[in-house]
Amino acid sequence: QVIVNGPRPLVLCGPSGSGKSTLLKRLFAEFPDKFGFSVSHTTRRPREGEQDAVHYYFVSRPDMEQAIANDEFIETAEFTGNLYGTSKMAVRGIQSQGRVCILDIEQKGVEQIKRTDLNPILIFNNPPSIDELERRLRKRGSETEETLRKRLNAAEVEIAYGLTPGNFHKIINNVDIDVAYEEFRDFVVEELKQQEAQGVHFN
Numbered sequence: 001q002v003i004v005n006g007p008r009p010l011v012l013c014g015p016s017g018s019g020k021s022t023l024l025k026r027l028f029a030e031f032p033d034k035f036g037f038s039v040s041h042t043t044r045r046p047r048e049g050e051q052d053a054v055h056y057y058f059v060s061r062p063d064m065e066q067a068i069a070n071d072e073f074i075e076t077a078e079f080t081g082n083l084y085g086t087s088k089m090a091v092r093g094i095q096s097q098g099r100v101c102i103l104d105i106e107q108k109g110v111e112q113i114k115r116t117d118l119n120p121i122l123i124f125n126n127p128p129s130i131d132e133l134e135r136r137l138r139k140r141g142s143e144t145e146e147t148l149r150k151r152l153n154a155a156e157v158e159i160a161y162g163l164t165p166g167n168f169h170k171i172i173n174n175v176d177i178d179v180a181y182e183e184f185r186d187f188v189v190e191e192l193k194q195q196e197a198q199g200v201h202f203n
């Protein structure tokens with residue numbers, strides 16, 4: 001029996017610098033209405049022009065801590081004294097619009113989402129090597145020596161997890177970006193076709 005909840009969420013996981021944002025940007029450009037990003041929660045104060053439930057769900061720390069204790073979050077993180085997180089409710093909100101909710105999450109989030117009933121499609125974006133990751137991150141110019149080291153150290157563990165059979169439904173070997181994108185896109189399109197055949201309604 002297939003219980004139809006809307007499209008399955010799509011998880012894209014991979015080391016920092018492996019090219020996740022690049023793949024997702026292309027996917028959104030090619031299919032502007034099919035996908036959606038969930039709205040995150042945060043305990044930080046809204047900036048000028050930021051709207052609740054649009055840019056973030058702005059919540060107090062006690063409320064967010066309570067919600068985390070109630071197991072309402074897939075992934076949480078603390079940056080510069082504020083909590084951030086992706087809630088199961090936010091993912092369901094995207095599904096109920098008939099859109100595929102895209103989640104760009106780390107290993108811990110993947111482990112956590114597997115324990116929910118969200119039934120995600122799990123894709124791992126595998127870089128050619130740690131050396132190539134380093135080249136990409138240096139070229140992007142986003143990192144200090146310290147954050148670069150941290151990201152590269154984390155990458156080894158993440159790749160081992162990503163390549164372990166059974167952890168993901170699909171591994172994209174992201175060498176050439178055009179080839180990688182085509183493989184990613186074809187896999188996703190095929191997935192959506194299968195869901196449609198099972199009666200899932202898409203936007």
Ligand SMILES: Nc1ncnc2c1ncn2[C@@H]1O[C@H](COP(=O)(O)OP(=O)(O)OP(=O)(O)O)[C@@H](O)[C@H]1O
Pocket residue numbers: 014015016017018019020021022023136137139140174175176177178180
């Ligand atoms: N296949 C590729 N070959 C070469 N360079 C690439 C490739 N894919 C992405 N890049 C470049 O590498 C850098 C990192 O890519 P991107 O920002 O998409 O990674 P990411 O996985 O989203 O990283 P983060 O998790 O840190 O956000 C970018 O400058 C991007 O232009």
